[in-house]
Structures are given as structure tokens and as C-alpha cells.
Amino acid sequence: MTAIRGARERARIEVTAAIKDEARRQLAAAGAAKLSLRAVARELGMVSSALYRYFPSRDDLLTALIIDAYDALGEAAEQALAKAFHDTPVDRWTAVCRAVRAWALARPHEYGLIYGSPVPGYSAPEATIEPASRVGLALIAVVGDAHATGVFRVPDEPPAPEAVLRDAGRLRERLGVTLPAPLLAETVAACAQLFGLVNFELFGQFNRVVEAREEFFDRAVLRLARGIGLDRCAPAAAGGGDGAGA
Amino acid sequence: MTAIRGARERARIEVTAAIKDEARRQLAAAGAAKLSLRAVARELGMVSSALYRYFPSRDDLLTALIIDAYDALGEAAEQALAKAFHDTPVDRWTAVCRAVRAWALARPHEYGLIYGSPVPGYSAPEATIEPASRVGLALIAVVGDAHATGVFRVPDEPPAPEAVLRDAGRLRERLGVTLPAPLLAETVAACAQLFGLVNFELFGQFNRVVEAREEFFDRAVLRLARGIGLDRCAPAAAGGGDGAGA
DNA sequence: GTCTATAGCCAGATAGAC
């Protein structure tokens, strides 16, 4: 009984994966708005109605693809972070940013699905929120680890507006991080800016303008890190910072 | 004869405008990928084939909408710049950025059309390049004017990679600006980052994270300006800088 | 320039046999 159920579930998982794979292929060809259950079924040698056993509607298939994309990108970011564990904060920051860009270049259509214009008529369910935050959390971890080694940021020029600090404070509690609110707010902004760089490259705004894409990106990302203050900091892994004192 | 031709041309212009208006309305409802000549015609009380006298194909209509969007956004940016003519460089920078954000918030679907994921199966013709650069040129003008008042940027920390400088040099010549290449490269990066901020807000990435959108944006944009060095500079309009000397 | 008509496609979703 359990063996049969196991076999059935395995088959179900395999077919589900095949459907998503084919759907991803079509995403590249036609775009999210035109993703069609029928076309997917056709290509898989199935009949359209059979797909409804796996995904109750087109939008559910879309949701699955979106979650998968967020998870894949998030995992790429986290792996890059793990690999750079013993590096300096700036290098860890750069590693995560590069991983994001590399993933986006490798899977431009899935990237567009999550960071491009929203699919019209589709509204993302709650389930997408958590996977969507993984990249941001990786970046916050870099800054948080760096901060934990000691205060690395001097004054704060004009302080952030109170409303911004309130938002950052709320986020801080929800995430359970120790990063001070002003620094968290800056990290969030840097995150948006990072994706702006990737978007411009991927969506063609750099055509005829920036050809040395990688060098341009690396430099911009380095400046982002410096803007946050990551350069004024010792390597994060050691624990006690030797570059700054509290 | 010329009167008739004039009347005909007027009518043609009016109908063309009506088609584009309705198409923009549908853009909001269904998205660019599903923009349909038939639906536009239906709503206008025309028959679909009649539209082909105005736009030879669906893609041509799309091109017209894209160019209009770039032009409208560019004009908003340029007007903001003109209005802030006598302000400090940082204030002019902020004015342009705010104009971009305001336009995007007012016309999110047209914004998505030009700065969101590319429409699948559609490739932008050459004619879109020039209108697409207007916002960037406005930002470059701010930095250029500021720079013209005197050197406002101290060293350059690690210098930009040579490949980046080559790109910037080419761009500099093409645009005919006097801005030094390293500064131009930084301005281009800041431009991409600006649109990253707008995208995140518009495409929902700030949901549940940033509520004080305006304050957050203003602050991020101010930091962008400072990153370029615009804060170390006198008002631009006067000509002779009093805040820095070459 | 607008109309009718038509060709040749496509889609999402459901019913009911097996």
C-alpha cells in the first residue's frame, strides 16, 4: 500500500516537474502572459485537460514557476554567500551580487518573471513572499555579519527620516536581525539598486551604452558596498573585528 | 485641395491618437503581451481591419506606444530639470529623480512597457533609442552642469577599470558632453540604480517592507547624488563655482 | 477609409467515457 502510494507520488512528482520544465521553456519563447496550458500539454504529448490534475489553473502553474524561480535565485545567492564565508565583507557582498547577476543572465526569462513587470491579471499569493526575500536576506546577512564584528560606520551624515527608520525597525523585528535600523534601510535600498543594474543589463537598456558589462557591474556593486560602509570593516568570519572598535 | 488634405490629415491624426489612447487603456488591463488590435477596434466602435490603415501591424502600434512612453517620461524629466535650473546640483538631481518616480506612479503600465521585462517576440526598432535616452541625458546634464562649475570630486578611490572607461569615453563622444569619462560611467550606473528603486516600488517588491515610499526614495536618491559627488559643489546655474576650484 | 466575410489559428475550462 505504501509502496503503491509511494510509486504514485513519485510519478506525480515527475510529471509535475516535467510540466514545469516545459512551461519554463515556453516562458522563454512566449513570455509569462502567454503561458498556455494547452501548449505545454501539446509539447508533452498530453492532452490539455490532463494538466488540470496537476495544476488547477493556469495561474497556479504560474505561481509554481514564480516560487521555483525565487527559490533558485535565492539558493544561488546563499551558496555564493556560504562559499565566501571567510572573505571580507566587501568580497562577500560582491559574491552575492555576482551570483544574482549570473543567475539572471543564465535564466533571463525566469528572472523577468520575478523582477520584471508583473503578469497582468495575476496577483501573487502569500506563498511567494518568503522565497522572494531570500536574496535580500543574504545581503542583509553580509551587512549584519560585518556589523557584528564592530561598528564600521562613522556618523550617518544626515540621519534617515523617521518614517524610514520606523519601517526599518519593523522589518528588523520581523526578521530578527541585529542590524541597526538605519543600516538595514540602506541595505534594502542597495538591494533595489542592485536589481536595477541587473535589469538594465538584462532588459537591454545598456545596449550601445555599456559593453564591458561585467566590469561595469562589479564596479557599481563595489560602490554600493562602500556606500553602506562595508569597506571599513574587518573580515566577518573571525568574530572579533580588528579593523574597528565599538 | 490643400484644405481637404489638411482636414484628412487632421482626422487621421485624431483617429491615430484615439487608437493609441484606447491601446494604453488596454495596456493597463491586459498587459503589453496581450495588446490586441481587435479589442482596441471593438472598443472604438471600429472594425479590426480598419486599424490596419493606421498601424500596419500590432507591433507597430506597440512601437508607437513605447516611443510615446519614453517621450512622455523624458519630457517629465526635462521639465523638472528646467524648473530646478537655479537650484543646487543635488536639488536638481533630486528633482529629476522625483519626476521619474512620479511619472511611473501615475502611469505604471506605460512604465512597465519600457522598463519592465521586454515584450516577448517583439524587438524594439532603432526609432526607440533616441527617446529612450532622454532621462539619462537629463541626469547627465545635471552632473555635467555641476562639473562645469569646477572640479567637485576628489580622488576617485580605486580608478574605474579600463574597459569601463573605454565605454564611457565612447559614450562621451557620442553624446558630445564634457563630463569626464569616470564620472559619466558613475552617472550611468546611478541611472540604472534609480530605476531599480522605482521598479521595486512599482512592481511590488517593497510590499510589507517599505511603507514610507517617498521618504525612502528621496533618501536613496540623495545618497546616489552624494555617491557621485554632487554635494561637493556650488549651484550650477551661476557658471563660476564658489565651492570648489580646479 | 471603412465595411463584411473569411481563413487559419489559438486559448481556458468542463463533461463524461474508460
Add this chain to the structure above:
DNA sequence: GTCTATCTGGCTATAGAC
């Protein structure tokens, strides 16, 4: 779970009358 069949709608684009 998969199939056939079907409903109901959509689309781009063209031909040819008026």
C-alpha cells in the same frame, strides 16, 4: 489519471465590395 469531444471565446491578417 488520461482520454475524446465540446463549448465559448479569442486572435492576426487579408480579400474585395462600397
